[in-house]
Amino acid sequence: MSLIGENLGYYYHKDRWILKDTNISVAPGEVLGLSGYSGCGKTTLSRILAGYIAPQRGRVTVDDQVMERHTFRPVQLIYQHPEKAINPKWRMRDVLTESYAPSQEILDAFEIREEWLSRWPVELSGGEKQRFCIVRALNPATRYIIADEMTTMLDAITQAKIWHSFLNICKNRDIGVIVVSHETSLLNRICDRIFKVGEQ
Numbered sequence: 001m002s003l004i005g006e007n008l009g010y011y012y013h014k015d016r017w018i019l020k021d022t023n024i025s026v027a028p029g030e031v032l033g034l035s036g037y038s039g040c041g042k043t044t045l046s047r048i049l050a051g052y053i054a055p056q057r058g059r060v061t062v063d064d065q066v067m068e069r070h071t072f073r074p075v076q077l078i079y080q081h082p083e084k085a086i087n088p089k090w091r092m093r094d095v096l097t098e099s100y101a102p103s104q105e106i107l108d109a110f111e112i113r114e115e116w117l118s119r120w121p122v123e124l125s126g127g128e129k130q131r132f133c134i135v136r137a138l139n140p141a142t143r144y145i146i147a148d149e150m151t152t153m154l155d156a157i158t159q160a161k162i163w164h165s166f167l168n169i170c171k172n173r174d175i176g177v178i179v180v181s182h183e184t185s186l187l188n189r190i191c192d193r194i195f196k197v198g199e200q
């Protein structure tokens, strides 16, 4: 039982491989850091593991199954920029309840205020919108979450609070987490293990 990428190879332009023979796995409940220089392929690898793009070589399995399309994704991806992941024409209540009905407890854990629910995305800050994206990713069916620079836009205190709540919930539900970040101090603090992209 794990999220596993085996012998992954990927290029955007023929024969310019971004990833070559990459092997990566994260177990349920584990927190894996993804590091590497800018442009080494962290976001590309994240998108492959979440099933958004197909590798030219290798395969991804989620708890021994090849991921199916058109069903709820057991691997959720949270991006750095929440505005790219939110429909601007939906009020925040609809964004939040798109795939399940989050409990009051989880809304409180991320300090989501009742008054924000009736607003449009444009009426919230990036950090406020990001809390909705995190709660949305914590669907009861989620098995793994890839957090790609998830808190980069937040101040240090808010960042610490959000990681505390997020990792608590993931541990309780045995969700495996991949944390993509340029901040080595963050990775060292919260991850069980670190995987360097491009150095396998």
Ligand SMILES: Nc1ncnc2c1ncn2[C@@H]1O[C@H](COP(=O)(O)OP(=O)(O)OP(=O)(O)O)[C@@H](O)[C@H]1O
Pocket: 012, 013, 018, 036, 037, 038, 039, 040, 041, 042, 043, 044, 045
């Ligand atoms: N859609 C695309 N078409 C062509 N090349 C791309 C595309 N997306 C990314 N690349 C290239 O692929 C390489 C890896 O990009 P990727 O975004 O995965 O790196 P990264 O490690 O996440 O970078 P950063 O740390 O700067 O966010 C880079 O050289 C980038 O220029």
